[in-house]
Amino acid sequence: MASSGKEAEVDLARQLAAGNLAVFDDFVASFRTRLFQYSLLVCGHREDAEEVAQDTLLKVFENFGQLREPERVRPWVFRIARNACLMKRRKSVFAPAQELSLDELMPAVAQDGRERRLEIADWSKLPEDQVLRGELQRVLQDSISALPDIYKTVLLLRDVEELSTGETAGILEVSEDVVKTRLHRARLSLRQSLDGYLRGRAGRGGET
């Protein structure tokens, strides 16, 4: 969903920069749900997420003059959202960061006669199966919510908002290598959760 709206957002930002107030509502609408979703997954509270979305949009308008390149409007808006989330976060910022271990995210291997195979679900039906994709979307929401914060923010910015590695590193003030490492572990963790769901579903005879 993220890439589809990117060009429209840039166009709206350009028009706003040119003084076209008529695009105000479209600009708000194009970012508000997206900001709400990001904030809900980061903050975990609906009220907080609505406030973060509102506070972010307010700061966006107050500081719009600082947006030098309209084509970079999305990373610029999410930098503001990220800071708004940090301000709102209810849990202690001094809580120790939880690490995802690569070893625990690797699949087990089974010996099948002379062949070795991975103990993972059959993902081959997924590309065409819309019902299954819908079910997995719900599992995915929960799995993203459950990620430790440092992985969650990278995953949301890179794979949901589809920002680049460099843009994400800039927003989070970490190196690109850190973004890449965290992203990979976050993806592996989500893959593992989805895999567990698929295997359970197959075990229940839920295959289509």
Added chain:
Amino acid sequence: MSGHEAHQGHDCAGIFAELSGYLDGELTPEAGRELEEHLCGCPPCVEFLQSLRLTVDLCHELQPGAEPRPLTAEARGRLLDACKKMLESRGAV
């Protein structure tokens, strides 16, 4: 067993760490070639890569689990005021 290293004599654990870089086109040409060579002889890694690729696809399609409540007139008014002020300060209106 915690991992799937060394099936068929290949370094699957090393490949495993590079898969996101491969999907994102961020590996060096040499590392990319090495990974593809490994994939050619290692169906389990291909299968795993496909599951990771589909996970990323699902993230791209992520739908909001909940919608925000409609913007109140007061909240919209505050945003509109800020927007007008910004445009005035830029001499745009």
